[in-house]
Amino acid sequence: MFSKSLEALHHVKRYRKRELFNPSLKDYASNDYLGLSVKKDLLQNAFNKLQSFDCHSPKASMLVNGYHPLHAELEERLADLLEFESALLVGSGFLGNLALIDTLLVKNALLFMDEHYHASGIFSTKAKPNQVVFFSHNDTKDLKQKLFNAPKNKLKFIAIEGVYSMDASVAPYDFYAITQETPNAFLIVDEAHSFGTIGENLLGFLEYYRIKEKDKIIKLSTFSKALASYGACILAPLQIIEFLTNRAKSVIYTTALSLLDTALTLAHLEYFIAQKQELKNELSKHQQIIFETLGIRTLAGFFTLEFENNPALLNAHHFLKEKGFLVGAIRPPTVSKPLLRVSLSLKNSLEDTKELANTLLNYSKIQSSFKSD
Structure with a gap:
């Protein structure tokens, strides 16, 4: 019934599926900006x-x-x-x-x-x-x-x-x-x-x-x-x-x-209200690492890197997974151009974010694709 539509999605690298990711991956894909999801x-x-x-x-x-x-x-x-x-x-x-x-x-x-x-x-x-x-x-x-x-x-x-x-x-x-x-x-x-x-x-x-x-x-x-x-x-x-x-x-x-x-x-x-200043300071430290390493300044809890096409994006996404980092790979029609969406969740350490930033910097395909303005 929908086979042609599904084949077309595969052809343009837009096919999506639910996936259970390895829990050992460092999570830079979710919207858990303050890291509250792990506080038992x-x-x-x-x-x-x-x-x-x-x-x-x-x-x-x-x-x-x-x-x-x-x-x-x-x-x-x-x-x-x-x-x-x-x-x-x-x-x-x-x-x-x-x-x-x-x-x-x-x-x-x-x-x-x-x-x-x-x-x-x-x-x-x-x-x-x-x-x-x-x-x-x-x-x-x-x-x-x-x-x-x-x-x-x-x-x-x-x-x-x-x-x-x-x-x-x-x-x-x-x-x-x-x-x-x-x-x-x-x-x-x-x-x-x-x-x-x-x-x-x-x-x-x-x-x-x-x-x-x-x-x-x-x-x-x-x-x-x-x-x-x-x-x-x-x-x-x-x-x-x-x-x-x-x-x-x-x-x-x-x-x-x-x-x-x-x-x-x-x-x-309740926790957020009590700890807001500490949370803000910690988020600022992660943002500063990204700016100092990649030249990307973000006021938000995430930043994005733009790619020319879906295969280049998916290659970068796979490379980062191999290095132990899970980031978001966002493709059209959700966005006009493919992009990596990198969330700065506070459940990750500053050392993790430094390692991620350096991995991004050293990945030549990303260096030639992302915008740092």
């Missing part, structure tokens, strides 16, 4: 917290009887920490983007989305293509022009990522400024890869730019990256959270977030 004491804390309740399953949708005291506690902790009026848990970042875009794009609304926005967000626009305008990546001038050309009476949402997942770029402050000066406009910030990696206290894009006024901001923060758990949270003014609670299909018609993941997020969040 935090897992035990989460288990103990969950065990204190009679029920350990969410059982149903949050609007039936699946809403649990752990859910409420996590929402309150995040709203307080991130200084938002209200918060709403969702099952994942994908479901969060689906909730925002499918629900907020009412008849009189337009969405202006960065062309490099998360795939989950781009997918969510497919149902309402006539209400979506894409602007060039991180291009505030292009956004301004498209806003100028749009009907003035429309409700407008501007969607960006705090740190872009495939190039590690930080969105410019001007997107916030444009939102503030545009009537009936809200800024949606997907903080999947910026929470836990940028900002004075690693709280993400908004803290990085010291943004305090949040009455026109909607923040999507996921738990599966720096917090090494699962799920996500939408933070916004109360009226928006109430509207999403009553209208978002990916909230209403899905089982509430797993209680084990909720308890684990709470345990990891």
Whole structure:
């Protein structure tokens, strides 16, 4: 039935498969930026917290009887920490983007989305293509022009990522400024890869730019990256959270977030808050090694190396595995050009990162392919 499509993927080196990697490989592929996934004491804390309740399953949708005291506690902790009026848990970042875009794009609304926005967000626009305008990546001038050309009476949402997942770029402050000066406009910030990696206290894009006024901001923060758990949270003014609670299909018609993941997020969040300065200093040391060795400066928890074609990328990926390092090999159509995505997880030692950086430097095919600007 699908043999020709699969053969075509094999031919262009785009065929993918699930793989159980050798656990002895040093993990530079995951989004576990702060290394929390290996802290068994935090897992035990989460288990103990969950065990204190009679029920350990969410059982149903949050609007039936699946809403649990752990859910409420996590929402309150995040709203307080991130200084938002209200918060709403969702099952994942994908479901969060689906909730925002499918629900907020009412008849009189337009969405202006960065062309490099998360795939989950781009997918969510497919149902309402006539209400979506894409602007060039991180291009505030292009956004301004498209806003100028749009009907003035429309409700407008501007969607960006705090740190872009495939190039590690930080969105410019001007997107916030444009939102503030545009009537009936809200800024949606997907903080999947910026929470836990940028900002004075690693709280993400908004803290990085010291943004305090949040009455026109909607923040999507996921738990599966720096917090090494699962799920996500939408933070916004109360009226928006109430509207999403009553209208978002990916909230209403899905089982509430797993209680084990909720308890684990709470345990990891508590550790993160207590250790944020130490975590920030440690991440900075890994970033500095990459800059000193490869000349690549990254503000995020990862960096990327671009390749001319898929075979060159896969050769480099295989070479690094042979040397004991697992990195991400990202191919089109996920990205426009093949790239290695190297995560600076704190579960790896500084010595490991030095060894990886030197291995990259000494690999001639990579030297001729990656960009260090």
